[in-house]
Amino acid sequence: QLQLQESGPGLVKPSETLSLTCSVSGGSISSSTYYWDWIRQPPGKGLEWIGSIYYTGSTYYNPSLKSRVTISVDTSKNQFSLKLSSVTAADTAVYYCARQHFAPFDPWGQGLLVAVSS
């Protein structure tokens, strides 16, 4: 059964870079069938798609975040990562990683709350 697990710091200072990693187990990130995505959810609010990556390194980003986002993949570790630069309090959210197959996200990781505060 495929499982995804987010990891990284739970607190980031304003103006710094948020860095998270998603570890995939129970399946290969190099599958030609899937994309691998980051999604976030501010406390009490809805879901926001951040971006996608294919195992070859091809990426798609939310236009509203594109200037600050970098998603990368490490097939040797079966992991993919998120970097979000110049963070503000508005970037405080639960960050999820998920597998995507032409739109539906399934499964999702358990989520990681990241707070932006000095």
Next chain:
Amino acid sequence: SYELTQPPSVSVSPGQTATITCSGDKLGDKYACWYQQKPGQSPVLVIYQDTKRPSGISERFSGSNSENTATLTISGTQAMDEADYHCQAWDSSTAEVVFGGGTKLTVL
């Protein structure tokens, strides 16, 4: 940018049918998905490609998508169905993903 609109809340009595809508320009031309999210938990896919149910999802969940509106229908609603429901669309030409704002379903 593309937007999806959901009602903030929907209430239903146990055993009745709950209907949650998701509106967007020409949404019927895209694939719609629906996720159930209970407090403190990750979203769970309940409908994909407008009408399909993943393995393990109750037959009480069904979906449709036409013109500008996608609809999630929960028949015989139970207390366990109380949750937030999020719709999602995918633009095949840009590979961009959009979520609706979410709907809180209350089973009274």
